[in-house]
Amino acid sequence: MRVKVGVIGTGAIGIEHIDRINQKTQGAYVTAVSDINVKAAKEVAKRVDAKFFETGEALIASEDVDVVVVTSWDPTHEQYVLEAIKHGKYVFCEKPLAMDAAGCRRIVDAEVAYGKKLVQVGFMRRYDRGYIELKEAIESKQYGEALMMHCAHRNPSADENYTTPMAISNTAIHEIDVLRWLLNEDYESVQMILPKKTSNSHADLHDPQLLIFQTKSGVTIDLEIFVNCRFGYDIKCDVVFETAEVGMTDPAYTRIKSEEKNYTPVSPDWQTRFLDAYDYEFKLWIDSIKNDAVVGPTAWDGYVAAITMMACHESRETKTKVMIQMDERPALYNE
Amino acid sequence: MRVKVGVIGTGAIGIEHIDRINQKTQGAYVTAVSDINVKAAKEVAKRVDAKFFETGEALIASEDVDVVVVTSWDPTHEQYVLEAIKHGKYVFCEKPLAMDAAGCRRIVDAEVAYGKKLVQVGFMRRYDRGYIELKEAIESKQYGEALMMHCAHRNPSADENYTTPMAISNTAIHEIDVLRWLLNEDYESVQMILPKKTSNSHADLHDPQLLIFQTKSGVTIDLEIFVNCRFGYDIKCDVVFETAEVGMTDPAYTRIKSEEKNYTPVSPDWQTRFLDAYDYEFKLWIDSIKNDAVVGPTAWDGYVAAITMMACHESRETKTKVMIQMDERPALYNE
Amino acid sequence: MRVKVGVIGTGAIGIEHIDRINQKTQGAYVTAVSDINVKAAKEVAKRVDAKFFETGEALIASEDVDVVVVTSWDPTHEQYVLEAIKHGKYVFCEKPLAMDAAGCRRIVDAEVAYGKKLVQVGFMRRYDRGYIELKEAIESKQYGEALMMHCAHRNPSADENYTTPMAISNTAIHEIDVLRWLLNEDYESVQMILPKKTSNSHADLHDPQLLIFQTKSGVTIDLEIFVNCRFGYDIKCDVVFETAEVGMTDPAYTRIKSEEKNYTPVSPDWQTRFLDAYDYEFKLWIDSIKNDAVVGPTAWDGYVAAITMMACHESRETKTKVMIQMDERPALYNE
Amino acid sequence: MRVKVGVIGTGAIGIEHIDRINQKTQGAYVTAVSDINVKAAKEVAKRVDAKFFETGEALIASEDVDVVVVTSWDPTHEQYVLEAIKHGKYVFCEKPLAMDAAGCRRIVDAEVAYGKKLVQVGFMRRYDRGYIELKEAIESKQYGEALMMHCAHRNPSADENYTTPMAISNTAIHEIDVLRWLLNEDYESVQMILPKKTSNSHADLHDPQLLIFQTKSGVTIDLEIFVNCRFGYDIKCDVVFETAEVGMTDPAYTRIKSEEKNYTPVSPDWQTRFLDAYDYEFKLWIDSIKNDAVVGPTAWDGYVAAITMMACHESRETKTKVMIQMDERPALYNE
Structure with missing residues (x-):
């Protein structure tokens, strides 16, 4: 069996995933593409010998498409994911799953109503070898319980359009997902602290930022976000x-x-640091589809990330520690 | 296009390659297997949904087979490779290419007569990221010329059947190929020196051994072979x-x-150290076949390795430096 | 000129310093010792060929003593330091300088009244090569401003007598001094956060602890104190x-x-980690005395450390961020 | 007791040692200096408050001098060391002990005749922490026997006056001494191999060079000498x-x-790499003098180094492996 993949969104990351599937992902190939930029999408379709669809909805409905990859403009993620669920097709959606927690919740509700996990969110950090080894160390209990985590997410530089809240929504979002996955528990609170600002930033970006998370069991995490560290991606x-x-x-x-x-x-x-993680993410996604049971980050994980990000923003604005409160987890997501 | 692969030899390494192709190598799948152990081969064939062939020759001749992988018993390598050349099919042969330099030379001659490079030898070190980065550093000349190399090949332990000459034929063979590939030149001489022997060896194995190679341009290489180093694979x-x-x-x-x-x-x-290299080796081999031009280690490289190994054995026996002499390289192998 | 040193307190650290001076500190030797444990002190005196004094006061007053080292029981530090100031003699006092900020303030006042810096506090971290290189990096501005510091102080184990507040007064005190020395500025606030507790602790010790300092200029420091980390001194x-x-x-x-x-x-x-720092501390102290101008940690630094520790304790008890307020620095301590 | 040190030779290394003794070496001070450059020596004498002597012989004979440091021009080492032996005074001599093996042998004979070890040669590598830890690892047998050593001695650059033989006499000499000290046994043979030459050298210097030593027990050592490696001292x-x-x-x-x-x-x-080793060398030398039993590199070690260097030169010239033959060790040097 070879899985026929339809890709909605043929921008940079969409093209990367198309080539990743066709060149590296055994057992799958791209059969269909769609994009609001029709010209670009048609060129891609021609190059990779796939069918072009005028709309994402048409692509999702097509018999040429077994599963869907959503790499379109962020505000359109929710609608395509919901559409895929409607058709009962597995769908891989790049982060963010939706524009806010409410949007994520609608996807969760649709999936719960459908009665089966179809959605996987593109939190690729979970597929990095370093994180996988950390998770093995935590779950083995060979060193006892995890008590603290010291983390940093550093980019060499950010442009003028990158503003203070994006340190959460574009950057810390990766740690927000992967750290709770590592610990297998949710956050209880978050506190943002603003350190001395680098002179390599601009008026609308406070850089760096420091986040202190505490989990339900008390694990304490400090996370530095520094997007103009200059020396590399670290x-x-x-x-x-x-x-x-x-x-x-x-x-x-x-x-x-x-x-x-x-x-x-x-x-x-x-791209350099996590290239292997992306490849492995797609390999395991396709493998899991062959087993008819996706095992990666779920719609619920997308919802929790959205809720947590809101708390981070609130802490920054109120300069206080914020408790993180969320809905009860539907049974579908209990492992 | 998906490449149909026939595998001759379904022992440990054969099965690994079969699974590697089917699970990880986009664009290829195993359609046929053969082995002298018929029962085992039939079981593998059944498990991976491939056809069983009574003989390697039948497998090679079959229309179900585009390309051949030879992972059979060492003494049979030469015959299957020659057979594949006869049919004009690409063939990947695990080391050694043949049992001696004369056997390798017969393959070279057959390939030259056919007029096209069909053979790739399984020197997988060339596909390891570390070696690839070293080659980039050498070819870039950014640090000037390479002058010396200090190398070691260490295994945690070797069993009673592993004897003194096997340090060359089973172990040093990897460095013999990969170091001349890195430097893009041939060896001029080799000298073996026997250091103090570890007490963790046995009567028929002098362990460790030290080889000193000098290349045509004078690059000097010391290579330690130590197959009972105990602390790991290094x-x-x-x-x-x-x-x-x-x-x-x-x-x-x-x-x-x-x-x-x-x-x-x-x-x-x-296996742990070079897992990625094996995967990458097969990916590039299949990719190159799609381009109808294999680019990996050639039959000529197999021949040179055999010649060099003979010189190493002679140096050990004569306790002198030995000059390495070989035939002129056929034009087919000039890049 | 050779400096005659009198040592008050011949316990473990006192004996270490006596031997350090006599065996490693060119230009100084121990001429006098005193201790409440008369028998032990007399034995030491005999071994190192020094004079025994019944009281620290008598030792300080003696013509056989140029400078004083105070390594006695903590509650007696203040009285001996004040006595040394009275006699206008340089005095090296192991931490803590006094039992609280008020005691440190009395020493500062006495020194200011005397009109010359005589006191050096035993904050030996400042003499460690690693910290010295960090200070050079900070002061050179070659990497711009320091914005954050991520620190940890880990001991393999603490005994039953080590209680929660001692994580500050016995352990964090070293970082409290050395970090403000590195940055050359004072703390503005401190916040203590209590992470998940290790099972390798006891009822009266919450271990580990996390401190967040912010300096006047906004540099943000996270400092982990973990005194049962098991794996070593880190x-x-x-x-x-x-x-x-x-x-x-x-x-x-x-x-x-x-x-x-x-x-x-x-x-x-x-002891292993900072052996060299202790040796260098004494070498520079004796060198500075020969120049008649001590340059190490001052009585004011001892006072600031005491004030900061009080704020740490308050933060732990109130579970809030605490502002750190102190007296104005006397002109004597402006460099 | 404070040891009175007379220093013959007030060039760069002489001045370094004078300051090392006066500033860092507890229990010793420089009382006398001499140099063929009278003006420079008198200035040094004045600066460090020592007496100037017209000749090394006069300095050695003086009652103001307990022990002698020889840091004069290489060809004068032998005469001053012999003179010190004549007066029964401990003498520290920078390498080389004499200009050839015969000169070293004369010193050995004089010392044997005197009946007591007085001479220490300035092989300071033995006082480096790294080498000390290696020696502990070897002597503990915790990892079994040492079988091989892979060594390199690299300088960033050498000037026009540095010629091919100096790679042995000025550079490899350090390893020649320290490696046999580590292994506690003598060399049996040496072979020099000349690798490809760096373009950063000149006509009279073949750089790098590779030496293969084998010890009596069979330990095999490869030693790279590369004095124009450019990237640092390594x-x-x-x-x-x-x-x-x-x-x-x-x-x-x-x-x-x-x-x-x-x-x-x-x-x-x-200087940067081995600064601590020099300091420790002098501390232990002075300590050993107080115990009236020097324990550092002996005149015999100086002789063995000279013999070994001759074999290295012969191997380079004859392009063959050379056996290293030496006199029997006098009983004075058996530990």
Whole structure:
């Protein structure tokens, strides 16, 4: 069996995923594409020998499409995901799942009504080897309980359009999902602290930012968001256990001694750092579809991320610690 | 287009490659298998939904087979490779290509007579990220010329059947291929030196061994072979350039502080260390077949490896430096 | 000129300093000792060929004593330091300078009245190479301003007598001094957060603890105190600059590959980790005395540490962020 | 007791040692200096409050001098050391002990005739923490026997006066001494191999060079000498044991992430790299004198180094492996 994939949205990330499927994902191939930019989409369709559809809805309905990938403009995610659920087709949606928690909740409700998990959200960090090893260390209990996490998410630079709240919605969102997945529990509170601002930022962006999360069981997480760190793309996640510390590395394949430095390279950008994670994410997604049971980040995970982000924004605005409250989890999402 | 692969030899490595193709190699699938152990081969055929063939020759001749993978018993490699050439089919052959240099030479001759490169030898080190980065560093000349290499190939342990010459034919063979590929030149001489012997060996195995290679241009390589090092599987390759040193790492995804040690894990075995290299090797092999032009290690590379190994054995036996002499390279193998 | 040193307090740390002076500190030697434990002090005096004094006051007054080292029982520090000031003699006092901020203030007042800096407090972290390199990085501005610091102070284990407040007064006190020295500015606020508690602690000790400091200029510091981390003695101090991160290492002189681990040792205890810092502290103290101008941590630094510790305790008890308020710095301490 | 030190030779290294003794070496001070450059020596004498002597012989004979440091022009080492032996005074001599093996032998004979070890040679590598930890690992047998060593001695650059043989006499001499000290056994043979030459050298210097030593028990050592490596001063010494590898680090106190590099600094020169070793060498020398039993590198070690260097030169010239033959060790040097 080979899975026929329809892709809605042929911008940069859409094209990356199309090529990823056709060139690297055994057992799947792209049969259909659609985009509001018709010209671009038609060119892609021609290049990869796929069918062009005028609308996402038409693509979703087509018999040429077994499963759907949504990489369109953010505000359209919700409608396409809901449409796919209506047709009972598996759908992979890049983050954000919807524009707010309410939108995510509507997807959750539709999926619960349908009675089966169809949606996977594009939180690709869960497919990175470093995080996978951290999760194994946590779940094995070989070092006792996780007590604290020290994390950082650093980008070399952000442009003028990147404003203070985007440190949450575009950047911290990755840690918001992956850290609760690592710990297998939800956050209880969040507090934002604004450190000294770098001179490499602009008036509408307070950079860096520091977030303190506490989980239901008391695990305390400090997370630095710094999007103008200049020196590279740098992700830190050090888990402090009862008897050990385990931290992610920036994987290196060579070590260089040159010009009085003994170094490994720092990743220049997220594409380089997480390329393997994206590949593995799609491999496992297609494998899970063959088993008719998706196992990746769910619509509920998308909802929880949205709720948590709202609390982060509130903490920044009120300068207080904010409790994170959410609906009860539907039984569909209990593992 | 999906490439139909026939696999001759369904032992451990054969099964690994079958699963690798079916589960990870986009654009290819296994359609046919054969093995002297008929029962085992039939079971594999059934499990992966492939056709069983009584003989490798029948498999090679079949219309169900576009390309051939040879993972059978070493002494049969040559005959199957020659048979594939006769049918003008691409063939991937695990090392060794043949039992000696003369056998490799017969394959080279057959391929030259056919007039097209069909054979790829399973020197998978060339597909490891560390070696690829080293080759980029060498070819870029950004640090000047490579002058020396300090290498080690260490296995945790070897069994009673592993004897002194196998340090060359089973172990050093990987470096013999990959180092000349890195430098893009041939060896001029080799000298073996026998260091103090570990007490963790047996009467028929002198372990460790030290090889000194010099290339045509004078690059000097020391290569330690140590197959009872006990602490793990450890591959070192440090290239000394005119202005820098660049060395391979044992890639790590997490770093651990535990029990007064700050450590990254050492790979336990070659399967773990080079898993990604095997996957990438097959991906590129299938990709190259789609382009109808294989680009991996050639039959000529197999021949050169065989010649070089003979010189290593001679140096060990004569306790002298041995010059490495070989036939002129046929034009087919000039890039 | 050789400096004659009198040591009050011949317990463990007192004896260490006596031997440090006599064996490693060029230009000084111990001429006099005193301790409430007369028998032990007399034995030490005999061993190192120094004079025994019945009281610290008598020792301080003696012509055989140029300068004084106070390593007696904590509650007696203040009286001996004040006595040394009265005699116009330089005095090195192990932390704490006094039992509370009021006591430290009395010493400051006495010193200001005397009109010359005579007191040095034993904050030996300032003499560690790692911290010295961090200070050079900060002061050079080569990476721009320091914006954040991520710190940890971890001990392998604490005994039953170690209670929750001691995480501040015995442990965090080192960072409280050294971090403001690094940044050359005072703290504005502190907030304590209590993470999930390790099962390797007891009822009267909440371990670990997390402190968030903000300095006058906005530099934000997270400091983990974890005194039962089990894996070793581990001090982290990562400074996040506008264009770089610079962090302290646990210095290693060899690297070991053994039992599938590639590791450097983690220091087992603070004595091992900071041995060199203690030696350097005394060398520079004696050198500064020869120049008649002590340059190490002052009585004012002892006072600020005491004030800051009080704020930490208050934050823990009130579960709120606490502003740190102190007297105006006397002109004597302006550099 | 304070040891009165007379220093013959007030060039760069002489002045360094004078200041080292006066500023860092508890229990000793410089009382006398001498140099063929009278003006310079008198200035030094005045600055450090020492007596100037017209000749080294006069200095050695003086009652103001307990022990002698020889840092004069290399060809004068032998005569001053012999003179010190004549007066029964301890003498520390910078390498080389004499201009050739015969000169070293004369010193050995004089010392044997005197009947007591008085001479210490300035092989300061033995006082470096990394080497000390390696020696502990070797002597503990915790990883079994040492089987091989992989070593490198790299300088950033050498000037026009540095010629091919100096790679042995000025550079490899350090490893020649320290490696046999580590292993506690002598070399049996040496072979020099000349790798591809760097373009950053000149006509009279073949750089780099590779030396292969084998010890009496069969330990095999490869030693790269590369004095124009450009990237810094880099000393490698990796010991391969039966069950582990232990290697020296270039100690670092901070780690830096900057400009897409995650690095520790490489030492710029030997002064930086081995500063602590020099200090420790003098501390232990003075300590040993107080115990009236010097324990550092002996005149015999100086002789063995000279013999070994001759074999290295012969191997380079004859392009063959050379056996290393030496006199029997006098009983005075048996420990």
